[in-house]
Amino acid sequence: MLARVSSAPAYKRLPRAVREQQMLDAAVKVFSRRGFHAASMDEIADDAGISKPMVYAYLGTKEELFVACLHREGTRMTEAIAGAAAPDLPADVRLWRGLRAFFSFVGAHRDGWAVLYRQARGSQPFAGELAAMRARLVEVVAGMLGHALRAEGREVGETELEVVAYALVGASESLADWLADHPEADPEKTATRMMNAAWLGAGQLLRGATWRPPHA
Amino acid sequence: MLARVSSAPAYKRLPRAVREQQMLDAAVKVFSRRGFHAASMDEIADDAGISKPMVYAYLGTKEELFVACLHREGTRMTEAIAGAAAPDLPADVRLWRGLRAFFSFVGAHRDGWAVLYRQARGSQPFAGELAAMRARLVEVVAGMLGHALRAEGREVGETELEVVAYALVGASESLADWLADHPEADPEKTATRMMNAAWLGAGQLLRGATWRPPHA
Numbered sequence: 001m002l003a004r005v006s007s008a009p010a011y012k013r014l015p016r017a018v019r020e021q022q023m024l025d026a027a028v029k030v031f032s033r034r035g036f037h038a039a040s041m042d043e044i045a046d047d048a049g050i051s052k053p054m055v056y057a058y059l060g061t062k063e064e065l066f067v068a069c070l071h072r073e074g075t076r077m078t079e080a081i082a083g084a085a086a087p088d089l090p091a092d093v094r095l096w097r098g099l100r101a102f103f104s105f106v107g108a109h110r111d112g113w114a115v116l117y118r119q120a121r122g123s124q125p126f127a128g129e130l131a132a133m134r135a136r137l138v139e140v141v142a143g144m145l146g147h148a149l150r151a152e153g154r155e156v157g158e159t160e161l162e163v164v165a166y167a168l169v170g171a172s173e174s175l176a177d178w179l180a181d182h183p184e185a186d187p188e189k190t191a192t193r194m195m196n197a198a199w200l201g202a203g204q205l206l207r208g209a210t211w212r213p214p215h216a
Numbered sequence: 217m218l219a220r221v222s223s224a225p226a227y228k229r230l231p232r233a234v235r236e237q238q239m240l241d242a243a244v245k246v247f248s249r250r251g252f253h254a255a256s257m258d259e260i261a262d263d264a265g266i267s268k269p270m271v272y273a274y275l276g277t278k279e280e281l282f283v284a285c286l287h288r289e290g291t292r293m294t295e296a297i298a299g300a301a302a303p304d305l306p307a308d309v310r311l312w313r314g315l316r317a318f319f320s321f322v323g324a325h326r327d328g329w330a331v332l333y334r335q336a337r338g339s340q341p342f343a344g345e346l347a348a349m350r351a352r353l354v355e356v357v358a359g360m361l362g363h364a365l366r367a368e369g370r371e372v373g374e375t376e377l378e379v380v381a382y383a384l385v386g387a388s389e390s391l392a393d394w395l396a397d398h399p400e401a402d403p404e405k406t407a408t409r410m411m412n413a414a415w416l417g418a419g420q421l422l423r424g425a426t427w428r429p430p431h432a
Contacts, residue, residue, distance in 0.1 A: 091419075092419060118337075118343065121334075121337040127334065160409065162394070163391060163394065163406070163409045163410075163413070164409070164412075164413045166387075166390045166391050166393075166394045167387035167388075167390060167391055167409075167410060167413040167414065168387070168413070169390060170386045170387045170388070170389055170390020170391065170393075171382075171383035171384070171386045171387035171390070172383075172386070173386055173390065174382045174383060174385060174386020174387070174389065175379065175382050175383055175386065177382075177386075178378070178379065178382045190379070193376065193379045193380070193383075194379075194383060196380075197379070197380045197383040197384070197414075197417075198383065198413075198417060199417050199419040200417045200419060200420070201413075201414060201415050201416045201417025201419070201420055203307075203308060203415040203416060203417070203427075204416075204417055204420065211419075
């Protein structure tokens with residue numbers, strides 16, 4: 001997978017990193033359009049304007065390429081979420097921003113979500129990549145809640161925080177699926193709905209309480 | 217799959233329904249122990265005390281058998297959840313009972329959950345079976361919340377209810393994974409934690425509020 005490619009005369013010379021991004025862009029597009037099984041390396045190479053042997057040389061087999069797509073998209077998403085939740089804001093605003101970043105990402109990549117993440121969820125070796133991403137998100141959310149608690153001088157066990165974080169991440173993933181299946185649904189409104197369910201709780205919601213996003 | 221099997225002289229005659237349950241019991245056990253790919257029809261037939269041709273005749277290919285396992289386990293689980301949440305109880309007690317039934321089921325079938333549900337989540341044709349089960353659970357939860365709201369004379373849109381239900385089901389599924397990976401964790405305590413996250417909301421939790429299960 002890391003073998004050096006000495007030359008590729010038929011194609012314009014570009015830095016390796018740029019080539020790789022082009023291949024991944026093409027691969028995400030083709031996997032999203034066709035699904036993992038029906039996607040062909042020929043179409044990915046064509047779309048990237050790169051020879052098929054070069055795609056194999058740079059990024060390996062179709063499975064490895066799919067894992068690389070998942071890894072890049074997952075990293076982008078996790079960074080968007082972690083970056084949105086600046087540490088100096090109140091906990092609910094941080095959660096809101098993180099959720100908004102998450103649902104905006106899913107809303108902008110509905111097809112990719114439906115294929116990449118659903119495909120990845122159950123089947124090895126993709127499940128491992130997704131589990132790692134989920135673990136990272138759980139860590140971000142648990143860290144954020146722990147930070148907010150310590151700021152109030154309160155202490156909650158690691159397990160309690162982890163469990164709440166798993167619940168939040170799982171609820172968000174489930175709503176992301178819902179969002180991917182509802183092209184008419186608005187990502188920001190979905191984030192607000194998630195805040196209502198997560199922050200106020202269903203019980204508060206039943207009593208008529210509503211959480212509103214702060215004015216930007 | 218529904219072909220009649222005229223005779224099986226080497227084995228004791230049993231009603232078809234009993235035979236099928238024996239095969240499914242064996243299949244769930246073997247799939248849980250080996251995973252879908254490594255599981256062999258020979259081992260399943262051996263474990264059920266039934267000839268391999270009869271397993272094929274009754275329940276079809278290995279894929280069809282896996283779907284049949286998922287369907288039976290999923291139906292049992294959904295029925296346990298729906299049955300636990302008697303309609304004449306307050307909404308939070310119903311949710312609590314449903315969650316307790318769910319996490320108790322997962323706790324009693326940790327291996328099965330890890331293999332059957334994780335395997336099923338992403339890969340076709342298993343994903344369809346799991347999606348149907350999830351849709352049924354969302355319907356149960358949304359129906360329960362809608363019922364509680366109407367009892368208070370309030371009306372909430374179908375989409376709002378569906379979104380809250382998706383969030384609850386997704387959060388529970390995520391915690392079920394956590395539970396499957398933590399053999400030392402108590403299912404009932406996990407259900408209480410889920411109530412705290414879902415019913416009171418993370419915000420309420422941060423303010424120190426705690427929901428406690430009613431005395432049985």
